[in-house]
Amino acid sequence: MGKSITDKEQQVSYMKQRLSMFLDVLDAIEPESTELEDIDRLIAMVDDLEDKMEQFKNRPASDRE
Template sequence: MSQQEKLTDLKSRLSAFMNRVDQMDPNETSVEDIDELIKMLEDLERKM
């Protein structure tokens, strides 16, 4: 995978993460939801 493709993939994943965070209602967010967000961040970190 080229650097440009990696960058595009990273941008896409970050965008998906931010959309997920924006859509969350703090009053209805569970521990499982937070765990999923952490897993998404860990996956992003591995991809870098």
């Protein structure tokens, strides 16, 4: 596991990077050949993003700027 991100700017940057990766994957999908596993992976990515947002949101105020 990596070091926790406690700085608000780093948290925003991390989320932007993860959202950008998600959009790249979404853009690369070909609707005609998309399988259920591909959709499941996208859902898992969204779930991971949501979990990370909750982690950032629930960090103690002393860890935030």
